[in-house]
Every structure is written in structure tokens, then in C-alpha cells.
Amino acid sequence: MHPKTRERLVLTVVGWLAAGLIFFPIFWMILTSFKTEVEAVATPPQLFFTPTLENYITVRERADYVHFAINSIVISVGATLLATLIAVPAAYAMAFFPGKRTKDLLLWMLSTKMMPAVGVLIPIYLLFRDTGAIDTRWGLIVVYTLMNLPIVVWMLYTFFKEVPKDILEAGRMDGAKPKQEVWMLLLPLSLPGIASTALLSIILCWNEAFWSLNLTTSEAAPLTTFIASFSAPEGLFWAKLSAASTIAIAPILVFGWMSQRQLVRGLTFGAVK
Amino acid sequence: MQTGKVALLFSVSWIAGTGLAFAQGQTLTIATVNNADMIIMQRLSPKWEQATGNKLNWVVLEENVLRQRATTDIATKGGQFDIITIGSYEAPIWGKQNWLVTLDDLGADYDYADIIPSVKNGLSFNGKLYAVPFYAESSFTFYRKDLFDQAGIKMPDKPTYDQIAEYAAKLTDKSKEQYGFCQRGKPGWGENMAFIGPMVNAFGGRWFNEKWEPQLTTEPWKNAVNYYVKNMKDYGPPGATANGHNENRALFATGHCAMWVDATSAAGYIYNPKESQVADKTAFTAAPMQVTSNGSGWFWAWSLGIPASSKKTDAAKSFVKWATSKEYITLVGSEAGWVAAPPGTRKSTYDNPEYQKAAPFAKVVYDSIVNADLTKPTKDPVPYIGIQYVAIPEFQGIGTAVGQQIAAALAGQSTVEQALETAQRSTERTMKQAGYPK
Numbered sequence: 264m265h266p267k268t269r270e271r272l273v274l275t276v277v278g279w280l281a282a283g284l285i286f287f288p289i290f291w292m293i294l295t296s297f298k299t300e301v302e303a304v305a306t307p308p309q310l311f312f313t314p315t316l317e318n319y320i321t322v323r324e325r326a327d328y329v330h331f332a333i334n335s336i337v338i339s340v341g342a343t344l345l346a347t348l349i350a351v352p353a354a355y356a357m358a359f360f361p362g363k364r365t366k367d368l369l370l371w372m373l374s375t376k377m378m379p380a381v382g383v384l385i386p387i388y389l390l391f392r393d394t395g396a397i398d399t400r401w402g403l404i405v406v407y408t409l410m411n412l413p414i415v416v417w418m419l420y421t422f423f424k425e426v427p428k429d430i431l432e433a434g435r436m437d438g439a440k441p442k443q444e445v446w447m448l449l450l451p452l453s454l455p456g457i458a459s460t461a462l463l464s465i466i467l468c469w470n471e472a473f474w475s476l477n478l479t480t481s482e483a484a485p486l487t488t489f490i491a492s493f494s495a496p497e498g499l500f501w502a503k504l505s506a507a508s509t510i511a512i513a514p515i516l517v518f519g520w521m522s523q524r525q526l527v528r529g530l531t532f533g534a535v536k
Numbered sequence: 537m538q539t540g541k542v543a544l545l546f547s548v549s550w551i552a553g554t555g556l557a558f559a560q561g562q563t564l565t566i567a568t569v570n571n572a573d574m575i576i577m578q579r580l581s582p583k584w585e586q587a588t589g590n591k592l593n594w595v596v597l598e599e600n601v602l603r604q605r606a607t608t609d610i611a612t613k614g615g616q617f618d619i620i621t622i623g624s625y626e627a628p629i630w631g632k633q634n635w636l637v638t639l640d641d642l643g644a645d646y647d648y649a650d651i652i653p654s655v656k657n658g659l660s661f662n663g664k665l666y667a668v669p670f671y672a673e674s675s676f677t678f679y680r681k682d683l684f685d686q687a688g689i690k691m692p693d694k695p696t697y698d699q700i701a702e703y704a705a706k707l708t709d710k711s712k713e714q715y716g717f718c719q720r721g722k723p724g725w726g727e728n729m730a731f732i733g734p735m736v737n738a739f740g741g742r743w744f745n746e747k748w749e750p751q752l753t754t755e756p757w758k759n760a761v762n763y764y765v766k767n768m769k770d771y772g773p774p775g776a777t778a779n780g781h782n783e784n785r786a787l788f789a790t791g792h793c794a795m796w797v798d799a800t801s802a803a804g805y806i807y808n809p810k811e812s813q814v815a816d817k818t819a820f821t822a823a824p825m826q827v828t829s830n831g832s833g834w835f836w837a838w839s840l841g842i843p844a845s846s847k848k849t850d851a852a853k854s855f856v857k858w859a860t861s862k863e864y865i866t867l868v869g870s871e872a873g874w875v876a877a878p879p880g881t882r883k884s885t886y887d888n889p890e891y892q893k894a895a896p897f898a899k900v901v902y903d904s905i906v907n908a909d910l911t912k913p914t915k916d917p918v919p920y921i922g923i924q925y926v927a928i929p930e931f932q933g934i935g936t937a938v939g940q941q942i943a944a945a946l947a948g949q950s951t952v953e954q955a956l957e958t959a960q961r962s963t964e965r966t967m968k969q970a971g972y973p974k
Contacts, residue, residue, distance in 0.1 A: 300811070301786075301789070301790075301811060304782075304783075304786045305790070306790075325575070325578070325596075326596075384608060385608070385612065388608055388609075388612050388614065389612055392612060392613075392614045392615075397614060397616055398616065476597070476601055476605060477604075477605060477608060480565050480567070480593065480595050480616050480617070481565060481593040481594070481595055482593075484595075488595075488597075491597055491598060491601060492570060492595075492596035492597060493570060493596075494570065494598040494601075495569070495570040495571055495598060495599075499782065499785075499786065499811075500570065
């Protein structure tokens with residue numbers, strides 16, 4: 264075998280192995296969702312069994328999936344739009360008009376992500392209580408926006424840095440105002456980067472469980488609380504939990520799959536000059 | 537029209553009780569745990585909604601998440617919940633903090649005298665009832681009658697831990713994956729410590745002496761934990777430190793265990809042939825004792841409480857009264873089968889011939905709950921109430937830390953003596969920081 268072909272073969276196998284390893288828990292979850300509760304905990308684990316839809320029926324009976332799913336969509340998209348709206352001008356200023364302290368500022372922003380969320384639970388809960396934000400979609404949108412803002416600013420900053428300054432300068436020479444500069448030049452040029460940032464932000468919001476469990480009860484509860492309601496300390500629950508998890512991740516999985524081209528383009532944006 | 541109104545008023549007053557006046561058309565938020573009894577309550581609750589015109593919003597959470605969520609809301613007076621499901625551990629602690637509404641005024645027709653006294657005591661503080669019991673459990677010994685018969689052993693009504701070890705040795709056959717001693721090993725105050733706590737009580741130990749000094753390095757603790765580690769290693773299933781209630785339940789139900797000491801509430805499941813392969817081979821006896829029977833079986837009651845921050849206390853009282861009444865238990869019996877009736881709360885349930893017929897384990901369960909005296913949990917006097925827990929806010933942390941040390945000893949990472957020394961030091965530190973003795 265030609266050494267190049269062999270190398271390619273090895274890389275392909277490694278690629279498939281890595282993909283299989285990452286996908287295996289999801290595959291197992293989907294498989295478990297079609298088992299009975301007794302089969303779900305059987306040792307040794309069963310790969311072949313008679314599938315049942317019983318868990319999906321129970322999950323549908325016990326909770327209003329659509330209500331939770333709509334909340335998840337509204338909150339994730341809302342928080343992402345708001346975060347992008349704030350982050351674009353911030354990243355623009357930092358990328359093209361850096362000051363002496365811009366780097367420090369960026370690092371400081373990121374450092375807020377280093378604190379465990381539970382450390383600020385009580386202050387945030389009190390703020391939410393006093394502003395009537397507990398169990399509201401807008402309350403969660405605000406929290407998620409603040410939670411993801413450092414990452415969104417960082418990513419956009421990195422993408423904006425890849426855009427040649429000269430293009431913006433040329434625009435300025437032609438009389439473009441900063442707003443036009445951002446809107447008509449910067450955004451179209453870095454669209455793949457913005458899209459992948461937004462995608463990442465939506466995924467992070469979709470999967471966030473700490474704040475959604477603590478700041479919502481029923482009205483604004485997203486899918487993470489829907490999943491949590493099927494976990495139990497007593498009794499068998501794995502099959503039902505797997506069914507709930509499968510339908511909870513299905514929308515984001517499909518969404519991610521549909522936009523993977525955009526995501527890959529964004530993540531490799533500016534990698535080769 | 538007039539007749540309709542009268543009928544509605546009649547049904548409302550039956551459900552709400554004569555002592556309670558409440559507004560109709562309110563929406564109550566109820567936080568609860570995800571277990572079979574609570575799911576039945578959720579399914580039957582439209583009957584209460586129809587009769588009263590109120591509506592319920594359900595928030596179902598895993599036990600530990602619920603505890604954190606409810607504590608945050610109640611401590612900050614968030615007012616998000618009108619009814620919460622709490623255990624017998626929280627009821628007196630939260631009652632003391634004035635976080636809960638007292639529930640002594642649900643009316644004469646509620647029949648307080650019918651509630652099993654040990655259950656009522658467990659949910660009271662200073663003589664005031666802070667939560668009403670939905671279902672209660674103790675612990676007892678599940679054993680495989682067929683294996684005992686084959687080995688020619690007769691299980692006594694009140695076995696000792698020495699006898700349990702003797703039987704476990706005879707009934708363990710690792711080549712057949714059959715284990716004599718399946719107990720909880722997963723660390724946590726509500727996991728391995730729920731089993732070890734009552735076992736230490738039975739060996740004559742206690743968590744604290746009258747001066748609130750931790751007693752974890754005393755002889756009874758050493759004897760009990762050495763017994764536990766030795767028998768778990770010799771006659772327990774492999775990887776026992778990962779086994780909690782659910783894992784042991786699955787092991788027992790699939791025929792891998794000869795004996796299992798755990799919650800009486802699991803009996804209905806083990807007796808259900810749809811979920812258990814040993815439904816017709818299982819028998820029950822009291823939780824093992826050793827030098828004393830005080831506190832040898834644990835006590836837990838899932839109960840409904842009303843946060844003081846709720847603005848809809850009258851409607852909430854109407855619901856908790858309905859869900860914990862004799863009428864509700866009868867309703868479950870007729871709609872979901874008597875074996876599913878919430879156990880352990882009312883004497884009338886155990887007097888009911890239909891329940892006795894459907895639940896052959898009823899008498900052993902009743903005796904275990906009646907004998908589980910939270911106010912006298914140990915051989916020697918103690919300053920606390922609680923059998924498998926100590927009803928102080930610090931216990932969750934202490935119990936889990938000690939549970940981790942014992943799990944480490946079980947996994948062979950330390951000796952029992954080292955584990956107990958470390959546990960003693962960390963408990964002393966926590967108690968000192970909390971300002972004990974108070």
C-alpha cells in the first residue's frame with residue numbers, strides 16, 4: 264500500500280473512532296428510550312430487544328412537551344440575539360480601536376465565567392424576586408445573555424480581527440459612518456463567524472440547566488427542566504428519562520445538523536490567509 | 537341552576553372542610569418529587585381541580601434539586617410555591633424557622649387521630665404540625681424465601697445482624713452471581729448513610745452525645761462499620777460503592793440478592809410480577825437489630841407543606857387536606873388498585889381488608905413504622921430527633937462527608953478506623969463552626 268493511502272486510511276479510522284466515541288452516549292440514550300425500565304438497567308446491557316414506545320407515551324402524558332420546547336426556542340434565540348446585538352459593537356470597538364487596556368478588559372470579561380454559578384444564586388434570586396423576573400422568559404433571556412456575553416464578545420473579536428483593516432478604512436475614505444461600516448462591510452465579511460458564534464450561543468442556552476432549574480417554575484420552564492422532572496431517587500426511571508432527553512435534544516440536533524456547513528465555515532474562518 | 541349551585545357548594549365544602557374558606561379559581565404551584573405515589577397524585581388531582589375550580593401547576597423535580605430549589609425560594613421568601621413536597625427531615629427544621637404554615641386547623645373531618653403517631657411526631661416541631669404526611673416508610677429486611685427454604689434456614693421475626701451475616705455466608709454463591717448481603721454503598725446522607733445510620737443505632741451507637749459531641753470513633757461505630765465493610769466485601773455484589781436504592785432494587789428484583797435491608801415502600805414494587813422476577817419468592821421481616829432495637833429501622837415521610845410566603849394558603853390547605861385524607865387513599869385504591877395506596881400514614885389504611893388483601897406485607901410495614909420512634913432513636917440518650925438522620929440543618933453536609941469516608945473504606949482506599957477518624961474530625965469541625973453546643 265502506498266504510504267499516503269495508508270496514512271489516509273489510518274486517519275479515516277481514527278476520525279470514525281473519535282466520532283463513534285462522541286456519538287455513543289447519544290446512540291445509547293436513544294436505544295434506551297425504546298427499552299422497558301427493567302431492560303434499561305439489565306446487566307449485561309442489552310443491544311437487541313423488542314422496542315417499545317411506552318416511554319414516549321408516558322412522557323407525553325405527564326408533561327406538556329410543546330410548552331417547554333417553545334420556551335427553549337424563545338429563550339435561546341432571544342438571548343442569542345440580545346447578546347449578539349451588544350457584542351457586535353463591543354467587539355468592533357475592541358478589534359479596530361483597541362485602547363491600552365483592551366486586552367485586560369477582554370481577560371476580565373472572561374474571568375466572570377470562572378466563578379461557579381451557585382456562588383451568585385442568592386443575590387440573583389433576590390434581584391429576580393424584587394423585579395418580578397422569576398419564572399419569566401425575559402428574566403431567563405437576561406441571565407443567558409449575560410452568561411454568554413463574554414464568549415460571544417471573544418469569538419466576535421477574534422473573527423473581526425481577521426477582517427483586513429484596509430477594507431474598513433477604504434469604506435471610511437468613501438464617507439461611511441461607523442454604523443454603515445459595521446452594517447455594510449464588517450457584518451457581511453464576517454458572516455460565517457457571526458453565524459457560528461450565534462449557533463454556539465443557542466446551543467449553550469439550550470443546554471443550560473442550573474439557572475433554568477433555579478429561576479423558573481412552570482410558565483417559563485425550558486426543556487432542561489422538562490428532562491429534570493423525569494429523574495428520580497427511588498424507582499426505575501432511566502428509560503423514561505432517555506425518552507424525555509431524546510425529544511428534548513432532537514430540535515437542537517436537527518438544527519445543528521442543518522447548519523453544520525455554516526458552523527464549520529465559521530470555525531475555520533480566517534484559518535488560512 | 538339552583539340545584540347545581542347547591543351541589544357544587546356541597547362538594548366544595550366536602551373537599552375543603554368546614555373550617556376553611558377559600559377563593560375559587562386560583563392557580564397553585566406545587567413542587568414535588570418524581571416517584572410512583574406522586575405521579576398518581578398528579579393524575580388524580582383534576583378531580584380536586586374540578587370540585588374547587590382551582591388549578592394546579594406541577595413542578596416535578598429530582599429530590600436533591602427540589603430540596604435546593606425549594607430552600608432557595610423559601611429562605612428568600614420568593615413565593616414561587618404554594619405547596620411543596622418535603623421529607624420528615626425538613627419539616628421540623630423549616631417549621632422552627634417559621635418557613636411553613638402550621639397545619640393543625642384542617643378541620644375535625646380530617647381525622648388527625650387516624651394519623652400514625654410516630655408519623656405525626658416526625659412532622660411536628662414544638663407540638664405544632666408543619667406538614668401533612670402523603671406517604672411514610674420505614675426500613676425492613678427483604679429476603680428470598682425460596683433460597684432460605686433450600687438452605688433449611690428460617691428467618692426470625694426480629695433477626696440480629698449476627699444472624700444476617702451467618703445467613704449471608706450460607707446464601708452467597710458468587711459463581712451464580714447470587715449475593716447474600718446487598719446493601720447501599722453509594723455515598724450520601726440519603727444513600728449509604730440511610731442504611732448505616734440505623735445499623736449503628738442497632739449496634740448501640742449514636743451520632744452525638746447529650747453535649748452534641750460527635751461519637752464516630754466510639755466502639756459501636758467501629759463495630760458496626762467493620763461489620764458493614766466485611767460483609768459487603770465477602771457477601772455483597774461487586775462494585776457496591778456505586779449501588780444506591782435503585783441499583784439494589786434492580787439487583788434484588790432480578791434475583792441476584794438473598795437479603796436486602798431497605799425502604800418498606802419498595803415492597804409493592806418487589807411484589808409486582810411485571811417489574812420483579814422474584815415477586816412470588818420474596819418475604820419480609822423486621823430490620824435487623826443487634827444490642828438494641830431502638831432506631832434499627834429508619835423513618836421517612838414524604839409530606840406536603842405550605843410555605844409561609846404563599847399568598848394562597850387557604851386554597852393550598854384545601855389541596856393538602858384532600859391529598860392526605862382517608863378519602864384520597866380510598867380513591868387511589870379504587871382507581872389505581874389497593875396495592876398502590878399511599879402507605880404508612882393512616883391507621884385506617886391498615887384496618888382496610890382490601891388493602892390487607894392486596895398488600896401481604898402490610899402488617900410488617902405497619903409494625904416497622906409504629907416502632908420507628910424518632911424521639912428515642914438510640915440506646916443511649918441523644919439531644920436530637922431522627923433515626924437515619926439528625927434533624928439539624930448541618931446534617932446533610934455531615935452525613936454526606938461521613939458517607940464518603942465509609943465508601944472509601946468499602947472501596948479499600950482506607951481502613952475503617954482511618955475513615956472514622958477522618959469523619960470524626962470533619963464532623964467536629966462542622967459542629968464547631970455551626971456553634972454547637974447551642
